């Protein structure tokens with residue numbers, strides 16, 4: 001079994017990690033059959049599909065000794081690392097240090113064996129992060145910005161960005177490992193442990209509206225209401241990760257990863273309203289913008305009540321809610337659209353219909369008992 005494919009998926013309980021594990025365990029997975037080690041900081045959540053991994057392991061990647069104690073014994077076994085972990089810190093500088101430390105710790109623990117077979121793969125959202133980074137840093141919009149559609153060879157923007165730090169960590173090992181970098185847009189998927197999960201956030205807001213008999217309002221501006229955006233289904237993201245891992249041509253390359261279509265938030269709001277069972281409220285911006293961040297500030301208790309009454313998976317509003325970041329995106333003055341032409345030129349043709357994606361993942365979140 002010298003050539004067996006053995007994957008370590010770090011951050012396996014997040015929405016990207018679960019799907020990467022599932023894509024690897026699929027009977028038709030390229031490069032398979034795969035043995036999958038799924039790693040998380042905490043124990044396996046109740047809703048986790050245990051068939052997605054062969055072994056579930058826990059360690060705290062911030063702590064080298066803990067990481068090394070768990071991974072060193074596996075180091076001559078694991079052939080591929082899929083990085084889907086995120087540890088959201090107080091601010092972007094904090095993220096840079098924490099995250100590059102986590103990745104460095106994992107690579108160091110596996111290093112004794114890292115040879116030509118080994119592979120590190122991680123996702124990385126440049127524009128989104130740049131914006132949030134800028135936001136975190138200066139607290140106001142107006143960051144330097146590239147012209148959409150965004151493509152992979154655009155220069156880095158001059159804001160602190162932990163994805164750049166991760167990319168640099170991987171590149172610093174380039175003589176020993178091969179890698180691919182995957183850059184999603186707004187990610188849709190299902191987990192109770194993903195901080196940047198827009199669908200869970202929107203669902204929570206919709207449920208709170210229903211509970212309090214309040215209108216489900218759009219918190220973005222007219223520009224995003226009327227202009228195009230794209231998103232990334234975690235299934236497409238996972239498919240691209242596996243494709244990147246087994247195709248030599250993709251070695252040491254970065255790829256955008258989106259569904260390949262576009263939508264307006266006006267249209268998508270209609271879909272969300274149908275799915276959540278709330279009335280569609282057209283954008284009314286005469287009196288300025290509706291501030292969701294402000295609205296949600298004291299709604300933690302209401303959400304806890306909903307969780308209690310409906311018997312949902314215990315999850316605090318603060319744990320999932322990326323209200324600030326998402327609201328910021330919804331108020332941008334550019335189209336969040338990335339080019340997928342590099343992926344296609346290199347032979348990756350995965351796609352999804354974004355409206356179907358949203359309906360599918362909302363259904364999944366219900367099935368998993370994360371939303372009512």
Ligand SMILES: *[C@@H]1O[C@H](CO)[C@@H](O)[C@H](O)[C@H]1NC(C)=O
Nearest residue numbers: 062063064065066067068069
């Ligand atoms: C890690 O392990 C080393 C060697 O066993 C020890 O000297 C060090 O104190 C440990 N560090 C932490 C933070 O536990």
Ligand SMILES: *[C@@H]1O[C@H](CO)[C@@H](O)[C@H](O)[C@H]1NC(C)=O
Nearest residue numbers: 065068069071072073108109
């Ligand atoms: C990591 O763990 C392995 C095996 O337990 C041990 O031999 C090695 O010294 C550790 N590495 C470091 C840097 O502590």
Ligand SMILES: *[C@@H]1O[C@H](CO)[C@@H](O)[C@H](O)[C@H]1NC(C)=O
Nearest residue numbers: 126127150151152185256338
């Ligand atoms: C696509 O790649 C470009 C260049 O790196 C980047 O600016 C853009 O953000 C990527 N798309 C996304 C959605 O991250």
Ligand SMILES: CC(=O)N[C@H]1CO[C@H](CO)[C@@H](O)[C@@H]1O
Nearest residue numbers: 096097098100101164165168
């Ligand atoms: C780019 C960056 O900030 N890298 C940091 C990652 O974390 C290590 C360890 O904490 C720092 O030494 C690096 O400067």
Ligand SMILES: CC(=O)N[C@H]1CO[C@H](CO)[C@@H](O)[C@@H]1O
Nearest residue numbers: 149150151152153339341342
């Ligand atoms: C329209 C567009 O975004 N074209 C890009 C396709 O991808 C290549 C490679 O990343 C870019 O150089 C093009 O600008």
